[in-house]
């Protein structure tokens with residue numbers, strides 16, 4: 433496994449992030465409304481059924497029949513805006529978010545609070561101060577939900593190898609919907625986790641990876657308020673990682689949350705990725721590769737299953753690359769072509785900026 437991972441191309445990792453996030457969202461979406469821990473067998477059965485359907489050619493699989501949710505809608509909107517404009521244009525991102533939401537407000541399972549932000553943005557035709565509606569949420573304290581973290585992967589890709597620019601954009605795009613420090617820092621931590629998984633080489637010690645990530649986060653995040661909540665969350669991740677195969681889903685939910693708040697979703701996503709590195713930590717999932725183990729694990733144990741699996745899938749994709757995602761699932765997921773194209777465009781843009789930096 434080690435040499436294979438070290439030899440992965442950067443392009444494969446970019447595609448892995450984009451397709452991994454989509455894979456997690458699409459698989460987790462089936463169980464989004466089931467707010468309980470599921471038996472692994474139930475999720476495995478669904479996963480295998482989809483694979484079998486594609487393998488048998490029914491139903492027609494070329495356009496994708498497993499649908500994505502708001503996580504992917506917003507990820508695509510952000511990525512399309514960045515790649516089309518070749519820079520961050522907040523009004524354009526706000527407009528895309530709002531138009532996509534009103535195109536199918538119910539089907540994609542957006543959170544009910546963010547709908548208010550989109551309504552206010554629509555009233556002003558996404559002109560003027562597009563950060564204002566989000567700043568007015570919850571009596572002015574802003575949202576600390578997981579919504580700005582779940583869509584952050586294109587920012588991690590666009591600014592791969594340039595952490596300062598990455599975090600500046602992570603914070604700015606977060607404030608379109610989530611202005612509370614806890615909401616923003618969730619996105620910061622998720623972006624840093626993707627970058628670290630992409631650049632670490634083989635991870636021999638999950639706990640060291642986690643400690644280094646936490647240290648980097650504390651040192652570099654531009655948002656210094658409410659830091660202790662993420663320090664506690666990541667400490668809990670490290671405590672659970674030490675227990676290896678003895679850790680139970682009940683302990684994970686009790687210690688980490690796995691719900692709709694950023695603090696309940698990002699540390700668990702990191703945990704599911706790191707705990708799945710060893711084949712036998714979750715014996716029931718041991719026949720699958722690391723990417724599939726990560727996404728099945730996150731889906732089974734998480735309350736907000738689509739979002740946590742989406743974030744865990746993005747981190748795992750950065751580490752294992754695109755070939756780790758089963759081809760049947762790539763075929764089955766609605767939007768996989770788009771995810772691949774956006775990853776390729778972000779790769780080109782990132783490659784150009786790295787070349788320009790050197791010259």
Ligand SMILES: [Mg+2]
Pocket residue numbers: 501502503540541738739
């Ligand atoms: Mg969702």
